[in-house]
Amino acid sequence: MKDFIDLKDKRVLVTAGTKGTGAATVDLFRQLGAAVITTARSQPADMPASQFIAADLTSEEGCKTVADTVRERLGGLDIIVHMLGGSSAPGGGFQSLTEDHWRKELDLNLFPAVRLDRLLLPDMIAQCQGVVIHVSSIQRLMPLPEATTAYAAAKAALSTYSKSLSKEVSPKGVRVLRVSPGWIMTDASVHLAERLAKEAGTDVEGGKRLIMDSLGGIPIGRPSSPEDVASLIAFLASDRAATITGVEYVIDGGTVPTV
Template identity: 75%
Template sequence: MTGFLTLAGKRALITGGTQGAGAATVALFRELGADVLTTARTRPENLPGEMFVAADLITLHGSDTVADAVRSRMGGVDIIVHMLGGSSGPGGGFAALGEAEWQAELSLNLLPAVRLDRALVPAMIMQGAGVVIHVTSIQRLLPLPEATTGYAAAKAALSVYSKSLSKEISPKGVRVVRVAPGWIETDASVRLAERLAQEAGTDLDGGKRMIMDALGGIPIGRPSQPAEIANLIAFLASDRAATITGTEYVIDGGTVPTA
């Protein structure tokens, strides 16, 4: 059928797939026919056990657990989507980031992707096909010095690693693509907006405007929705994007200023 997007017959691993854009991506991949395995530290009640493996991906053991589950449950993988990420760094600029804070940012935002690729991509190369999608962030271009220097630096490292990987393995049949979201309206970001609104004595819309102002503005006037991030990822993972590799797709409502 012309215009029909499908992932039927594809085996997909999606990390961080239990909330936000990760959960939306898992749901869409299933809707499009993919066999999906996702992971987090604990399984939500609404996710079938056969689709989930409990693991802490900031550890080497957690990555090994997930890679073993991919092999034993699905017999390999055709699509890897590295959704896992986030920031727990304190405010206060660079001086507030000690050794533990830097290690935490790298352990969450860079090393899980590196480890899982190392474990699973060789089999993709052997089968001569596959797609690896690294979810980076516009903060690698627009870091917020007060609070996200470590996170932004880790995502920048992920982006450079992804580009290098694409140059190495694209000639062997495995595409590597980056998706860089801006502000996504998740439950966590709404809670942040509510907190900011309460502190400033305004309403939820006012709290959202505060976040948009901190980012330098969002021309479309709103954050992205999780399903919109999932739509882009699903297209890039599909055969309709068969000649796309080595590139980064920004989805931020126009936040990053460009010429």
């Protein structure tokens, strides 16, 4: 059916929606009829000011700015997609991680969702409907000790928080879900593949293979595209998923080897 998913007139906030999977999600939601505002530290030249909020979501002040501006422009929200995440921690195992590294991973991957939910969910509860989607990572299930310990721990905390939140607010009309991607083929991952290829004396395809091997392989033979992940998020945010809450959807090409 042509209109299997319809987000017409839904009011949506997508964090970190200017690049990669965030941008793909923003684009798809708008194609499906939603009014979408996104946020990042810097505004892209091609994005209208009315659709963007410049803010640093690793701070309490930045989260408050976003919440206040969303209410002013949209009058409230129907859907929140917490896309913001990433890692700047160095490799080298647990001993290479300082207090500052740990704090930055939590400030980027956990606290923005906690703060924005605290500010925005009361309005959803008051209107007796809403959807909150926390984008986690399969790293919470299979961390790489050399490089992703702090990131994986932060995403695990996000997942546990999300589950608890769902149990509290689902009876009040607000669905809360998690989407956990594996490796996604974004510009950033291409740059990583190029760097690894250079270090290993191979080509970019060889660099991609190194990444897949580090994950234990991807059974379908390729990473997900940003559009793949955006499509899953759009379905879960739609009324087609009206009875789905409190669960996690892994989209990783079969990377996670366990049930």
